[in-house]
Each structure stands twice: as C-alpha cells, then as structure tokens.
Amino acid sequence: MISGLTPTLSREAALRLLVRMLEQAGLPNARADARFLALHALALTPLDLTLRGREPIGEAGAHRLGRAAERRLAGEPVARILGAWEFWGLPFSLGPETLVPRPDTESVVETALRLFPERDRPLRLVDLGTGSGCILVALLHERLRAFGLGLDRAEGALRVARANAERNGVGARAAFLRGSWLDALVGPFDLIVSNPPYIAAPVIATLDTEVREHDPMAALDGGPDGLDAYRAILLGIARRPDLLSPGGALVLEIGYDQAAALTALAGAMGFAEVSIGRDLAGNDRVVTLRPSLQGR
Numbered sequence: 245m246i247s248g249l250t251p252t253l254s255r256e257a258a259l260r261l262l263v264r265m266l267e268q269a270g271l272p273n274a275r276a277d278a279r280f281l282a283l284h285a286l287a288l289t290p291l292d293l294t295l296r297g298r299e300p301i302g303e304a305g306a307h308r309l310g311r312a313a314e315r316r317l318a319g320e321p322v323a324r325i326l327g328a329w330e331f332w333g334l335p336f337s338l339g340p341e342t343l344v345p346r347p348d349t350e351s352v353v354e355t356a357l358r359l360f361p362e363r364d365r366p367l368r369l370v371d372l373g374t375g376s377g378c379i380l381v382a383l384l385h386e387r388l389r390a391f392g393l394g395l396d397r398a399e400g401a402l403r404v405a406r407a408n409a410e411r412n413g414v415g416a417r418a419a420f421l422r423g424s425w426l427d428a429l430v431g432p433f434d435l436i437v438s439n440p441p442y443i444a445a446p447v448i449a450t451l452d453t454e455v456r457e458h459d460p461m462a463a464l465d466g467g468p469d470g471l472d473a474y475r476a477i478l479l480g481i482a483r484r485p486d487l488l489s490p491g492g493a494l495v496l497e498i499g500y501d502q503a504a505a506l507t508a509l510a511g512a513m514g515f516a517e518v519s520i521g522r523d524l525a526g527n528d529r530v531v532t533l534r535p536s537l538q539g540r
C-alpha cells in the first residue's frame with residue numbers, strides 16, 4: 245500500500261496527500277489528476293467530496309486509492325485508470341483497443357455538424373476506425389434522425405463502441421461492424437468520418453510515453469509517412485464515389501502537419517473539393533473532401 249494512505253484518513257486529507265504525491269513526482273496536472281482519481285477510487289460525486297469530505301476513506305477506499313495512485317505514479321494516464329473519459333460533454337468507456345478521445349477530435353464533429361446543420365434531417369453516417377465510437381456517438385447525439393455505422397478492425401473496440409452508443413442513448417440508431425475501411429460498404433452515405441491512425445512510423449518513438457505506451461499502436465501507426473490510411477480511404481472513395489450521396493462529404497482528422505500532404509493526395513486522386521479546418525489550438529486538424537461528380 246502507498247504509505248500514508250490509511251483507512252482512517254479523511255477524504256479531504258487523502259486528496260491533499262495524493263496531490264502532494266503526484267506533485268512530487270513532477271506530474272504537471274497533479275491537482276486535477278488527484279481529484280479524478282479520488283472521485284473514481286472512492287466512488288464519490290464532487291458533491292459527496294464537498295459535503296462529506298471529513299468521512300474516513302475506509303479499508304477498501306484506502307486500497308483502491310493506493311492502487312490508483314501507484315498506476316498514475318507509474319505513468320499511466322488518468323483516463324486509462326478510470327477506464328472512461330469525456331468527449332463532446334458525453335461519457336465514454338475505454339478499452340485497450342481504443343484511443344483516449346482527444347479534445348482535438350471534437351473539431352471533426354463540429355465540421356461534420358456544420359455541413360448538415362438541421363437537427364432533424366435524416367442522415368446516413370459511417371465512422372471508419374470508430375474506436376470508442378466517440379465521433380459517431382457525438383454526431384448521433386446531435387442529429388436526432390441520423391443512423392450511423394461504426395467500423396473497426398478490432399473486436400474489442402466494437403464492444404466498447406456499442407456500449408458507449410447505448411450509454412449515451414443512441415444505441416437504436418447505431419450499428420457496429422468489423423471491417424476495414426470502405427471495402428464492405430454499400431452506400432450512399434451523407435457523411436463518412438474518420439480519425440484514422442496518422443502518426444508516421446519514425447515519429448512514434450518521439451510521442452509522449454503516456455500515448456506511446458498506453459494508446460493502442462494500431463490506432464496511431466499511419467505507416468512509413470503516416471498517410472497509409474488516407475490513401476486507402478481516398479482511393480476507396482475515388483473508385484466508388486457513389487458511396488457518398490450527392491452533397492455528401494468525407495471529414496477526416498489529420499495531423500497538424502499533414503494539410504499539404506492531404507491536399508496533394510486528394511488532388512492527385514481527382515477530388516473536386518478539399519478544405520482544411522483547424523482545432524481550438526489553431527492547428528490544422530480536419531480535412532473535408534468531396535469527390536468529383538464526373539462519371540456518376
């Protein structure tokens with residue numbers, strides 16, 4: 245057991261002790277991390293902590309909090325310890341085969357929603373490499389008559405995504421299937437969205453340890469130049485533009501330095517429209533593509 249985290253300690257005192265331990269380990273968000281871990285390990289709401297902070301953490305609480313602290317001190321991200329994280333203001337469970345949803349990815353959701361601003365319009369959506377299902381579930385949550393298909397190669401991710409759709413009240417409008425990019429799809433879809441793996445293989449070694457050691461490699465590794473998934477997706481649409489409805493679009497997350505490469509790739513494959521959007525930090529983060537209508 246982590247020294248000092250004893251059963252008679254009050255919830256407030258345990259939280260203060262945890263903050264100090266994480267600060268001493270040099271963790272940059274010690275206060276927020278400690279609060280998340282304490283609420284989780286002690287199964288408290290923020291209100292419980294405020295109103296009943298003097299109550300002791302007890303034997304089981306001390307054990308669970310100690311275990312959570314050990315994992316955080318060993319470098320595991322808070323979201324992994326919780327097994328859950330928030331995206332688009334909604335709760336998402338995580339699994340070993342899903343990324344932790346990033347705030348950057350909310351730009352994909354925003355871009356997609358702007359293309360189809362009416363809340364009640366029936367839409368058909370696909371999310372390629374759905375992972376936790378966060379993009380698809382957020383879209384279904386905002387577009388009340390949309391139906392969405394989430395594809396992933398990882399069975400474990402599909403189970404997590406399905407549970408997340410149920411948990412967020414959109415399970416009846418979502419289906420999750422094992423599949424690789426566009427191969428097995430029959431369209432037309434109004435929106436095809438994806439946050440594919442896009443880290444170039446040589447860059448992987450330079451990623452934050454929290455990402456490199458705890459996010460699934462299959463969700464990060466974009467091949468030698470990071471563009472393998474985009475090539476597969478764009479080629480799939482270029483060959484079968486009928487996968488998109490007239491007015492339909494492809495909305496993809498990209499790395500902050502990939503806008504030029506994506507624009508060149510889309511140009512070479514004859515896409516009619518390519519536009520780049522930014523995330524809240526001002527980095528290029530989203531590409532919107534429409535295929536040429538020729539040959540339809």
Ligand code: GLN
Pocket residue numbers: 346348439440441442443455463464465497
């Ligand atoms: N944005 C993620 C990261 O920086 C990468 C996600 C991805 O490859 N799709 O770690």
